Amino acid sequence: MTMHIEEEPVSRSPGGGTSYWPDVRASLVVFLVALPLCVGVAVASGVPAELGIITGVVGGLVAGLLPGSSLQVSGPAAGLTVLVADAVAAHGIGALGVIVLGAGLLQVLMGLLRLGRWFRAISPAVVQGMLAGIGLVLVLGQLYPFAGRESPATTGEKVAGLPGLVVDAVSSPAGVGLGLLTLAVAALWNRSRLKVVPGVLVAVVVASAIGLLLPLPRIRVGPLTDAVTVVDLNLVDAGVLGAVVTFALVASAESLFSAAAVDRMHNGPRTRYDQELVAQGVGNAVCGVLGALPMTAVIVRSATNVRAGARTKASRVLHGVWLLVFVVALPGVLSYVPLAVLAAILVQAGWKLLEPRRVLALIRTDRAESVVLLLTAGLIVTTDLLTGTLVGLLAAVVKTAWDVSRLSVTVTPDGQEHEHVTLRGNATFLRLPRLLEALESLPVTKHVRVDLSGLRHLDQACRQAIEQWADAHRTAGRTVDLIRPASG
Template sequence: MMVMSTGRRTSSYWPDIAASLVVFLVALPLCVGVAVASGVPAELGIVTGVVGGLVAGLLPGSSLQVSGPAAGLTVLVADTVATHGLEALGVIVLGAGLLQVLMGLVRLGRWFRAISPAVVQGMLAGIGLVLLLGQLYPFAGTTAPAGTAAKFAGLPGLVLEAAPQAVVIGVLTLVIASLWQRTRFHKVPGALVAVVAVSLLGVLLPVPRIQVGSLADELRLVDFSLFDTGVLGAVVTFALVASAETLFCAAAVDRMHNGPRTRYNQELVAQGVGNAVCGLLGALPMTAVIVRSSANVRAGARTKASRVLHGVWLLVFVVALPGVLSFVPLAALAAILLQAGWKLLEPRRVLALARTDRAEAAVLVLTAGLIVVTDLLTGTLAGLLAAVVKTAWDVSRLTVTVTPDGADHEHVELRGNATFLRLPRLLDTLEALPLTKHVRVDLSGLRHLDQACRQALEQWADTHRTAGRTVDLIRP
């Protein structure tokens, strides 16, 4: 009996162990690539991946989604480091984590599900565009200019300045990663196979590689003296964007499996605790990441043990084999991030939305465009405002029908929602009625009548009655 019990227990653990190894292999190049693209030491990306597994992975909230440094935050982190310095990153991430914990405790997690899908898709598309724009330069073996305008301006000359050996490394990475997924060994991540293969080739070529230092030298405890009002905006932005990306990922992952659903408020607290630890260590911010999470589900994970173990494997790697990273060409990581940016962009979904709902597509394009030309927070807030205005316009549909009723009577029927957005049209119709006729205004078909329209109707009726004519308001 004991042997059978042990065998069953081992077999029940094996799917999570196997899944954790797959997620580790997916996470390793992404952790390094996100860190390099964010302008911070590569080791800090792996530290965030470790914290995502060992800290956020152990806390309640979601069972199968995996956390770590996200490609969607590279733009935000790079801008923050450029503005406030790498030393301030820790205090900003710590503040964002504490804010996430507070939002989870006051049960704000579920409200993130109310954000317009067009804004979410626009935010991801904008991040993808910025990622594509920034990674084209290391893909070509050159240094990317600082500003967005300069990056656009430098694109024509990039063809002439590109280093052939770097382009070869980058193209080979994309080709191997793509073709590997069609082989019988596709469960091994194509990105990892591609990076290993081109790293071996890169030994023979003079291409820029990752600069690796000591992990102990790169970790720096948070400096609380750097916290001031200047970083408050960055704290709020990090908290909101990381929370949104995490909870959108949770909704997507929940659709991939039949296990326990995500508890949004608890997951927000877990992410906040994880980011607070990342901030204390001076590492990158973390979110739940759809690439790692979907790999975890597809690999057959059953419990949270898989995401915790993936953090263990990352920790073992960064302690035992840190020097291996110095063999990886920057062009290979740029290629992996270009692939990630293209997936974030999702041009097919954008075109499909444009065919079915042009207004929603306009919100998406506005959000993505403003993220590219301004920043992530400005673009997202503008997209949210546009979505609210669009929704208000949609729900305020009002039909006004004027029907003659005899020689000296008019019958006016209102149907739909009478809001201030439709007030000009309503007043134009009423004021066009001849003062020589009696009017019956039927409001019974309205689903909603706001205060502005109510007051305008009463004022118009008083004016009409002053002229000696009757007005009947049939109220809902």
Template sequence: MTGQLERSAPPSRGLTWRQSWTSDLGASLVVFLVALPLCVGIAVASGVPAELGIVTGVVGGIVVGLLPGSSLQVSGPAAGLTVLVADTVAAHGIGALGVIVLGAGLLQVLLGLLRLGRWFRAISPAVVQGMLAGIGLVLILGQLYPLVGRQQPATTGEKFAGLPGLDPLTASAALGLLTIVAMVLWRRVPGPVGKVPGILVAVAAASAVATVLDLDVPRIEVGSLTGVVSLVDFSVLDAGVVGAMLTFALVASAESLFSAAAVDRMHSGPRTHYDKELVAQGVGNAVCGVLGALPMTAVIVRSAANVDAGARTKLSRVLHGVWLLVFVVLLPGVLSAVPLAVLAALLVHAGWKLLDVRGVARLVRADRAEGGVLLLTAGLIVLTDLLTGTLAGLLAAVVKTAWDVSRLSVVVTDHGEDHHHVAVRGNATFLRLPRLLETLEALPDGRVRVDLSDVRHLDRACGQAIEQWAAQRVGVELIRPRERSGTGSPDRRRTPAEHHEHE
């Protein structure tokens, strides 16, 4: 979906109110049909009741849908947060989920009000891609178990250890394979029939096969929303819970704003206002937290379906939330016909798209250092957790950038046995200080001219080191960087040793 860069028509330009309403109504139904199985599947994979996923979808549609920020982006529970939610519930219990999501939402609102939304776009693409790839790997690894009708183990090590024992010949595995094949092949169906969402076709086909053949496979259990909604409990607050709030806020904000950038490339309507969108996402998460539901982000799958279905205004995403609410209130029993293996297949497919093997391969081939940051981020997310992997990736990206921008050229030219010229060009930072000092200290006694006029940046560590080296020698002339001179010409100054020699 993210690869679709074609721009659709502007949301409402040149259309009557009736035409816009008709387009938004049709798009809302498409998004509803795509969102319903994903809301349930993400909740089940996160280790919480299925109803909580629908609550988040309703809030994402109605509450966030009415707020300013983005007009065509659709919010709800996201596959990218599945791993984080599952780990949090396992560590702190489902009772802590509400206060964590509430705190994360309030942090997002604060970040948006401080106009920090745009800065999320400055995160290294390698870290972002590595984060998504790591989440995709963990998601696939965990969902392979329900895909074949097994309960997934609690730890990553146990999940890896149990892979050889998975039986691919079970009824659940057959239904999961049917779901994935149907989704992949449906894209090739031409004409108006092909406009029907592939997710809907796959879920309906696999569920129908399971019902007709009366297969004994685990299925979804959905009750009333009032039975699972619980008000936030502040008694669980501790350092771990506060840390989880921060993690949720940062990851959810990044995913929402990256999605906004991708959705903006799909249409020619109004662009996303990142700070307002961050506030909207925060308000939505705060409401979800109060209700004890899952956290939300903007979701690229639903957003792309919204654009492709011809949505013109934010009405389509609001209506999709209304349809979710009406469905779970009036027809909750319909979902009980859907096997868990079918939902697991949807999430395996979503994990594969997050992994984006081709994109990873392209980045590794184009820039090995960037590829290393990506692989480090993804690997640590799989082996440790999302926060550790992402922070390590950000640190690696900062170090790589610092190394790249500190390129320094030091050229020594001999003008006789006792006269040397040292030309320094580039960025003289502490990262290159050892090499610079080694070159200077290796020079024999005699007159030395150190030309720093082509240095673009001279940090304090390098400046002080060069001054100290020059002060300890006789016959050193420093030509300082041009920006240090008020006239724009090189600023030539004698060192203390030269002053002593001159006197």
């Protein structure tokens, strides 16, 4: 596939030269938002914090340089924490690099095969259900650090441990209070007129400053070189290959859904979906070689980038530079951030994924779509991400097939010994029971005329059923006329 890079608009200074200040300023804002999220996603995934930062750096310096999207920012995503935690628990942290590398290569292949656009055809109810299920699991897991406890491995254990968590929270309220303070500061700041500075950053700074007075567990970040592991291909087995496919599909879907949302926020060049899928795949392949977390395009950082005034992809590349410089030069600063503060930021991210208002609105307006959403989310919570998503997609396909298979059967008597049956719409196997019921309930007459000319579609199952019914009717000594569709 031939790739080309579109010219991107840049701002001009009053003297006629090119001004890069808007991108530099936006990159600093995105960096300040990305830093706690990179660490928080890693901690929530059950891996060293350094791996999240490495993924953030790769998202800026590798994916950020490649064509596809101009303003979308990539890095570790809260939506993949459940997937990573399950994979590490099942296969060990050593297999994480293999899984992410394989997922990246599969994404590159899908992009070269021009499959990126097909991710836009996934039912919104499935997408919303997937995000809601992930958000709920994420919120449940991050309640435990408030009380200074390690989050259980499975969702069932998270739910079962809630009563004990309440007791721990009452006996040691410092972490809970600091977490609630973080959420409150972020919410209030976002409602103020000072949105140039992100509320997440203000909340982390304020809560961490107060947390210096409290004996709470804190982040530990060491040198990035200590966290890098060489990928071990000997760990490949059937379970790992299944995880590769799951990672690739979920990461691709999240990235391309984010791209569609970001494109609605600016007037610059539109995302080229196949090229963006290749860019994400290359980034994940690099992350896999380094043994880091998987990477996706992230809507929170991308929206921050657009709102901060970014004009070109320079802003997302520079945000990766600032991440690398900060961790190399000032790694000790992160040790002042309590884990309860990071947990609060991730609770906020999980709540945004859950979007209870949109879920309730869908339940009120479209019950069928809401069933698909709730089924997807419920299975993700009770089983796993892959099972919930696949069953949700199957349910959405069945629902769509049922919706388009609208069949009208009208029976009109024409004298004492004649019946006229008119079919309109789409006669598919989903409507076959109703069609046979209508035909078999006809009164015993000498002549039946079945008009099929009004059908837009007649599948093989219904065609055979009608012909078999007509043959049986004729065998009984009656006559049947079939007026077939124009297609024959």
